[in-house]
Amino acid sequence: xxxxxxxxxxxxxxxxxxxxxxxxxxxxxxxxxxxxxxxxxxxxxxxxxxxxxxxxxxxxx
Numbered sequence: 001x002x003x004x005x006x007x008x009x010x011x012x013x014x015x016x017x018x019x020x021x022x023x024x025x026x027x028x029x030x031x032x033x034x035x036x037x038x039x040x041x042x043x044x045x046x047x048x049x050x051x052x053x054x055x056x057x058x059x060x061x
Contacts, residue, residue, distance in 0.1 A: 001034070003037055003038060003041050004041070006041070008042070008045050011038050011041050011042050011045075012042065014034075014038055015035065015038045015039060015042060018031060018034065018035045018038070019035075022035070
């Protein structure tokens, strides 16, 4: 699974799926690692979008 090429909606869907599975039956080591990578990808995306928004703000004179 190439996380970097996934749409953010797919990342969120997979994060939610792994969270649900972790509560119901638990995750193996490989799934836990994938969950952390997906979460990092999501957080990085939020930071990037926020940074773009801040850069677009013009201060009032």
